[in-house]
Amino acid sequence: VSAKIRRYQSPDEYPFTSDLPDPIIPPLQYPPLLHPNQNVNVNAKIYKSYINDILPRITQNLPDKGESKENYGSTSVRDVECLQSLSRRIHFGKFVAEVKFRSEQEKITELIKKRDTEGLEKSITNEAVEKQVLQRLAAKARTYGRDPAAGADVLNSKEADKVDVDAVVAIYRDIVIPLTKEVEVEYLLARLD
Amino acid sequence: VSAKIRRYQSPDEYPFTSDLPDPIIPPLQYPPLLHPNQNVNVNAKIYKSYINDILPRITQNLPDKGESKENYGSTSVRDVECLQSLSRRIHFGKFVAEVKFRSEQEKITELIKKRDTEGLEKSITNEAVEKQVLQRLAAKARTYGRDPAAGADVLNSKEADKVDVDAVVAIYRDIVIPLTKEVEVEYLLARLD
Numbered sequence: 001v002s003a004k005i006r007r008y009q010s011p012d013e014y015p016f017t018s019d020l021p022d023p024i025i026p027p028l029q030y031p032p033l034l035h036p037n038q039n040v041n042v043n044a045k046i047y048k049s050y051i052n053d054i055l056p057r058i059t060q061n062l063p064d065k066g067e068s069k070e071n072y073g074s075t076s077v078r079d080v081e082c083l084q085s086l087s088r089r090i091h092f093g094k095f096v097a098e099v100k101f102r103s104e105q106e107k108i109t110e111l112i113k114k115r116d117t118e119g120l121e122k123s124i125t126n127e128a129v130e131k132q133v134l135q136r137l138a139a140k141a142r143t144y145g146r147d148p149a150a151g152a153d154v155l156n157s158k159e160a161d162k163v164d165v166d167a168v169v170a171i172y173r174d175i176v177i178p179l180t181k182e183v184e185v186e187y188l189l190a191r192l193d
Numbered sequence: 194v195s196a197k198i199r200r201y202q203s204p205d206e207y208p209f210t211s212d213l214p215d216p217i218i219p220p221l222q223y224p225p226l227l228h229p230n231q232n233v234n235v236n237a238k239i240y241k242s243y244i245n246d247i248l249p250r251i252t253q254n255l256p257d258k259g260e261s262k263e264n265y266g267s268t269s270v271r272d273v274e275c276l277q278s279l280s281r282r283i284h285f286g287k288f289v290a291e292v293k294f295r296s297e298q299e300k301i302t303e304l305i306k307k308r309d310t311e312g313l314e315k316s317i318t319n320e321a322v323e324k325q326v327l328q329r330l331a332a333k334a335r336t337y338g339r340d341p342a343a344g345a346d347v348l349n350s351k352e353a354d355k356v357d358v359d360a361v362v363a364i365y366r367d368i369v370i371p372l373t374k375e376v377e378v379e380y381l382l383a384r385l386d
Contacts, residue, residue, distance in 0.1 A: 001194055005266050028262055069221055073198050073206075136342035143341035149329035 002084075012095075014087050016043045034094055038190035040183055043087050049175050050083055057167045090176060093183035100124055100184075101191060112192050120185045130177060134169050141168040195277075205288075207280050209236045227287055231383035233376055236280050242368050243276055250360045283369060286376035293317055293377075294384060305385050313378045323370060327362050334361040 002008065006023035008015045011030055101108050104123065111119040145163040147154075154160050195201065199216035201208045204223055294301050297316065304312045338356040 002270070005269055007266050007270070010263070010266060030263065070203070070223065073200050073203060076198055077195070077200070139342040140340075144337055147333075148336035149332040 012088055012092065013084070014041050014043055014091050016047060016083060016087070034098055035187075035191050038094070038187050040091070040094065040186045040190065042090060042179055042183055042186075043083075045179060045182075046086050046090060047083065049179070050079075050086065053175060054086075054171050057171055058163060061164055086176065090179045090183055093180040094187045096180075097124060097184035097187045097191075101188060108188060109192065112188055115189065117185055117189070120188050121181055124181060124184045124188075130173075133177070134173060137172050138165055138169050141165045205281055205285065206277075207234050207236055207284050209240060209276060209280070227291055228380075228384050231287070231380050233284075233287065233379045233383065235283060235372055235376055235379075236276075238372060238375075239279050239283060240276065242372070243272075243279065246368060247279075247364050250364055251356060254357055279369065283372045284376055286373040287380045289373075290317060290377035290380045290384075294381060301381060302385065305381055308382065310378055310382070313381050314374055317374060317377045317381075323366075326370070327366060330365050331358055331362050334358045 002013075003015065003020035003022075004024050006025055006027065007013045008020060009023065009027055009030075011034060100123070108120070108123060111123060141163060142161065142165050145165070146160045147162075150160060195206075196208065196213035196215075197217050199218055199220065200206045201213060202216065202220055202223075204227055293316070301313070301316060304316060334356060335354065335358050338358065339353045340355075343353060
């Protein structure tokens with residue numbers, strides 16, 4: 001369905017499957033922000049991480065009420081939403097990399113020519129910003145993962161959290177940010193070809 | 194896709210279209226909570242309200258940046274999510290009506306036999322609870338519709354609201370609650386047939 005409404009022609013949406021049907025609506029002319037000679041897609045890695053690493057981290061402390069067969073359908077709908085959101089967020093790295101390339105074109109061109117992946121990763125890393133991202137994420141996970149209409153006594157306790165805030169932050173730190181950097185570096189390596 | 198993963202065999206999911214494909218996974222045995230002789234589905238009304246009443250209320254004060262063609266795809270994905278969530282919430286009325294029927298079986302049976310829709314609506318209305326629902330809803334719209342990581346100065350101003358909280362409350366009061374009551378009354382009228 002997503003392919004049929006041309007989701008994967010949008011430069012910020014990447015499919016997890018191939019052999020997709022053609023859109024039933026005419027194509028759009030998106031502004032050419034990204035370099036045309038790249039086709040980076042890390043969805044296979046995202047999928048593997050989601051199953052083997054992300055899901056265990058956020059589900060291991062849940063009461064077992066979610067495990068009954070009756071919940072498989074709604075759970076898989078949410079899984080698809082989560083996967084597509086993660087994919088979108090991680091592939092945004094391409095736009096970030098493009099902006100960085102344009103602002104430091106000479107230096108980065110040099111690194112690309114030398115295939116210096118370590119140097120490229122260093123040039124796109126900003127630890128202060130990463131720290132800020134994780135703090136914002138913790139605030140969002142804590143706020144959106146609670147019922148704001150619960151009593152003040154509940155809201156001030158950790159029991160109010162529907163999702164483990166520390167686990168969400170760790171997932172971003174250990175998986176989402178590294179995969180985003182991988183997208184950025186791969187994009188840059190393809191940037192000159 | 195939803196039909197293929199048996200979403201519409203779940204007693205809390207109702208399709209907006211007909212001629213759906215068969216699920217590709219085997220059916221489940223849900224506990225028979227609802228009376229089998231009812232098939233209430235107000236999705237046609239929900240769809241009409243969504244287009245003509247709900248969308249104008251929440252979009253009229255938006256800056257026009259959302260109106261470009263490039264956003265049609267992602268917007269329609271969210272529309273489907275909103276419609277299905279509204280439908281789920283409104284058809285929950287069946288479960289509420291069933292509980293009310295079981296707790297006041299004699300009185301409600303009498304009203305059903307007399308086809309007294311006004312009396313039925315009165316018997317399922319609890320104004321104190323409705324008021325509470327609207328207050329909870331306002332708290333949720335205000336909290337979830339803001340970036341909790343924004344500065345305190347922004348968070349204390351109305352500009353922080355990504356959605357018009359009063360409009361959300363009005364939509365519930367004027368559309369969602371009345372449609373839910375309609376589902377409850379229709380369900381009860383079919384309860385004895």
